[in-house]
Amino acid sequence: MVTVEGSDRLEVPAGHFDVYRVRYVIRKNGTDESYLLFATKTCPRLMVREQFPTGKSTIWCNPASESVALIVAALEQRDNVVGSSNRS
Numbered sequence: 001m002v003t004v005e006g007s008d009r010l011e012v013p014a015g016h017f018d019v020y021r022v023r024y025v026i027r028k029n030g031t032d033e034s035y036l037l038f039a040t041k042t043c044p045r046l047m048v049r050e051q052f053p054t055g056k057s058t059i060w061c062n063p064a065s066e067s068v069a070l071i072v073a074a075l076e077q078r079d080n081v082v083g084s085s086n087r088s
Helices: 066-085
Strands: 002-012 015-028 031-040 046-051 057-063
Touching: 002 031, 002 046, 015 046
Parallel strands: none
Antiparallel strands: 002 015, 015 031, 031 046, 046 057
16 A cells, blocks of 8 residues: 655755655565655655654665655656645
């Protein structure tokens, strides 16, 4: 499951980024694990930060890989569906 929860502005060592806050859930060993990903609003989408179920987080700033293709697709669908009324 992938949900766009809103948007933020993050500051990381690489700079300031306007990002979407995206939650995705993965089922592992019969248990759902929830992750929070921050991806840039502008294309090409960059993963800026990811928070793990353990509470730890990682700062990325790398181009989104195939492993986040579903998240990027959800963001693009949101952009197309919501249009000019995006939450900012």
